[in-house]
Amino acid sequence: MSLTQTSTGRAIRLEGISKTWGDTRALHDVSIDIPAGSFTALLGPSGCGKSTLLRIVSGLEQASGGRVLIGGQDVSQMPADKRELSMVFQSYALFPHLSVAENITFGLRTRKVPRDERAKRLDRVADLLGLGDYLSRKPAELSGGQQQRVALGRAVIAERPVCLMDEPLSNLDAKLRQTMRTELRALQRELGFTMIYVTHDQVEAITMADQVVLMNGGKVEQAASPRALYERPATPFAARFIGTPPMNVIPATALGEAGAKLQAQAGRRLLAGLRPEALHPCADSALRLSVTGAEYLGADALVQGRLGVAQVVLRAPGHALPAPGETIPLALAPRDLHLFDAETGGRIPPSDPASLLVQAGIPAGPTGAAAPFIQHEDH
Amino acid sequence: MTRFDRWLANSGAILLGLLWILPLLYAIWTAVHPAEYEARFVLDAPLTLDNFAKAWAAAPFARYFLNTFTLVTAILIGQFVLCTLAAYAFARYRFAGRDVLFALVLLQLLVMPDILIVENYKMIRTLGLVDTITAIALPYIASGFGVFLLRQTFMTVPQELDDAARIEGAGTLAILWRVYVPLAKPTYLAYGLVSVSHHWNNFLWPLIVTNSVETRPVTVGLSVFSTTDSGIEWSVINAATLMTSGPLLIAFLLFQRQFVQSFMRAGIK
Numbered sequence A: 001m002s003l004t005q006t007s008t009g010r011a012i013r014l015e016g017i018s019k020t021w022g023d024t025r026a027l028h029d030v031s032i033d034i035p036a037g038s039f040t041a042l043l044g045p046s047g048c049g050k051s052t053l054l055r056i057v058s059g060l061e062q063a064s065g066g067r068v069l070i071g072g073q074d075v076s077q078m079p080a081d082k083r084e085l086s087m088v089f090q091s092y093a094l095f096p097h098l099s100v101a102e103n104i105t106f107g108l109r110t111r112k113v114p115r116d117e118r119a120k121r122l123d124r125v126a127d128l129l130g131l132g133d134y135l136s137r138k139p140a141e142l143s144g145g146q147q148q149r150v151a152l153g154r155a156v157i158a159e160r161p162v163c164l165m166d167e168p169l170s171n172l173d174a175k176l177r178q179t180m181r182t183e184l185r186a187l188q189r190e191l192g193f194t195m196i197y198v199t200h201d202q203v204e205a206i207t208m209a210d211q212v213v214l215m216n217g218g219k220v221e222q223a224a225s226p227r228a229l230y231e232r233p234a235t236p237f238a239a240r241f242i243g244t245p246p247m248n249v250i251p252a253t254a255l256g257e258a259g260a261k262l263q264a265q266a267g268r269r270l271l272a273g274l275r276p277e278a279l280h281p282c283a284d285s286a287l288r289l290s291v292t293g294a295e296y297l298g299a300d301a302l303v304q305g306r307l308g309v310a311q312v313v314l315r316a317p318g319h320a321l322p323a324p325g326e327t328i329p330l331a332l333a334p335r336d337l338h339l340f341d342a343e344t345g346g347r348i349p350p351s352d353p354a355s356l357l358v359q360a361g362i363p364a365g366p367t368g369a370a371a372p373f374i375q376h377e378d379h
Numbered sequence B: 001m002t003r004f005d006r007w008l009a010n011s012g013a014i015l016l017g018l019l020w021i022l023p024l025l026y027a028i029w030t031a032v033h034p035a036e037y038e039a040r041f042v043l044d045a046p047l048t049l050d051n052f053a054k055a056w057a058a059a060p061f062a063r064y065f066l067n068t069f070t071l072v073t074a075i076l077i078g079q080f081v082l083c084t085l086a087a088y089a090f091a092r093y094r095f096a097g098r099d100v101l102f103a104l105v106l107l108q109l110l111v112m113p114d115i116l117i118v119e120n121y122k123m124i125r126t127l128g129l130v131d132t133i134t135a136i137a138l139p140y141i142a143s144g145f146g147v148f149l150l151r152q153t154f155m156t157v158p159q160e161l162d163d164a165a166r167i168e169g170a171g172t173l174a175i176l177w178r179v180y181v182p183l184a185k186p187t188y189l190a191y192g193l194v195s196v197s198h199h200w201n202n203f204l205w206p207l208i209v210t211n212s213v214e215t216r217p218v219t220v221g222l223s224v225f226s227t228t229d230s231g232i233e234w235s236v237i238n239a240a241t242l243m244t245s246g247p248l249l250i251a252f253l254l255f256q257r258q259f260v261q262s263f264m265r266a267g268i269k
Helices: A050-058 A100-104 A106-110 A114-129 A143-154 A174-191 A203-207 A224-229 A237-241 A257-266 A353-360 B005-030 B051-057 B063-090 B096-111 B113-126 B133-140 B146-156 B159-167 B173-184 B185-201 B204-209 B216-225 B234-268
Strands: A013-019 A026-034 A037-041 A066-069 A085-088 A162-166 A192-198 A209-215 A219-224 A246-253 A272-276 A279-281 A288-296 A298-306 A310-317 A327-332 A337-341
Touching: A013 B234, A026 A050, A026 A066, A026 A209, A026 A219, A037 A050, A037 A203, A050 A066, A050 A085, A050 A143, A050 A192, A050 B159, A050 B173, A066 A327, A085 B063, A085 B159, A100 A114, A100 A143, A106 A114, A106 A246, A106 B159, A106 B173, A114 A143, A143 A162, A143 A174, A162 B216, A192 A203, A209 A237, A219 A224, A219 A237, A224 B173, A237 A246, A237 A272, A237 A337, A246 A310, A257 A272, A257 A353, A279 A310, A288 A310, A337 B113, B005 B051, B005 B063, B005 B234, B051 B234, B063 B096, B063 B133, B063 B146, B063 B173, B063 B185, B063 B216, B063 B234, B096 B146, B113 B133, B113 B204, B133 B204, B159 B173, B173 B185, B185 B234, B204 B216, B216 B234
Parallel strands: A037 A192, A037 A209, A085 A162, A162 A192
Antiparallel strands: A013 A026, A013 A066, A209 A219, A246 A272, A272 A337, A279 A327, A288 A298, A288 A327, A298 A310
């Protein structure tokens, strides 16, 4: 066993997991497939059940229903320490009375790994994480970033096939968080374990994960690659959650004639989703934005305005800001138009949006959001 | 605070301090001077250690010390073990009747132990343990105060540390021993000092349940000594008193820093 060789991760499969506490339902029939060696982020607002789900996978919490399979084996009834996984907690959960070295080797000592083997592995982990100079210190004498590394060290030293992380970066400052994101991802690739990573920060999820599981109210909203999540959100919630600023989700009628036609075609009320970066000012269009304000960000600016009655934000170049009260015509590439059923919230593929938009007098600008249906496959 | 206020507070404190230490000063004075100087306070009184030698020779103090030492050690160990286990259960486990049981434990804090002396004596007699050190220790080993104190401390240990240790393969007792107990060290120190000093000084119960030299702790030994043979020779009695409280006094002076600190820290947490 060597830390620098790729150890094999195990696939994880959640089947119909539910969790109730008295009358409150924290998780509702959650089923997820996590391929071996992949990095999966559980993303969602606070209270959506993502941490509970992680604790159920770890075995620290029992599910009220459903099964947890790790490496094809049903571990639902197995205690946490038999599931062969490691975990990094939001608070790092370092033992304050133990030195860094003792913290990292805690698990090896409880599992009675011989002293020489412990020392050898500790050396490797300390090298890997750059902790060599701090081994004899107590956690309280370390900076937040160093404490974070110690927690990582404790998680990776046992070389478990599965690693769970519960918002591990949320206590770090912005700059450190960015470097740690890269490091964590590199570490996971290098060691090859299967990672489940809980976060409420979409940037973390999008930048690090192979698969993002977006959760809301104890249910899975969408499980997809980061790109698919951004380019083809399955629900209005997913559309609003991913992207900064979030996608504009407005009643289709706010698009004027085009919207009415789309609704007539679909035979039901629709919501239209437009990314701020998908809307472009142009020479002339039936789609007109009356500007109410603008936020200058440097490279670009966020322009707030109204389409009909709906509030909309768009991203415009920073050098030519429209003044409040102006009306600007907007172009929209047909493939940047997302449509959702207003009642069920499901995504609806527009049948022929291109000709429809042109007929309605909305020119197709450059695609703001990268073309969803061309370069790569998604599901 | 005005200057006058501070002056008033300071002199009040000094006055109270003097009042408190006066008996101790008197005991030291009489113990190190010959008997004639019991009530004559002159600076040129001759110093002597004869009183200590006399007291030591007059009663089996060495045996009494051994008894007391055995007693407080046994009580301390028993209390640490029982209170730790009970406090862990109350702090971290959910079981039927937990809150009722804990209320009963708290109730024990309200009951003066002296009320139970007769009942305790009957029980000890039934067990056939009268006049043993076990009999002195037994009623105090399950301490409600200790359970309460340790439970409060254990509850301040973050649940995530418990979870982390569990993931790393530590069993229930291993978690208790390797996570909770080390983190509660200040509480153990404070509680240990209180327990030792209390049982070192305890008098009424040992007086009742013991009646031989082999089991008597120093407090009872001292009272037997001062009432029977030596009449009212204050210098010898005070020398014996200083001798019996000496170890505790020294221990307190040695530990006083940690003692006060740990109580303060226990409060802050």
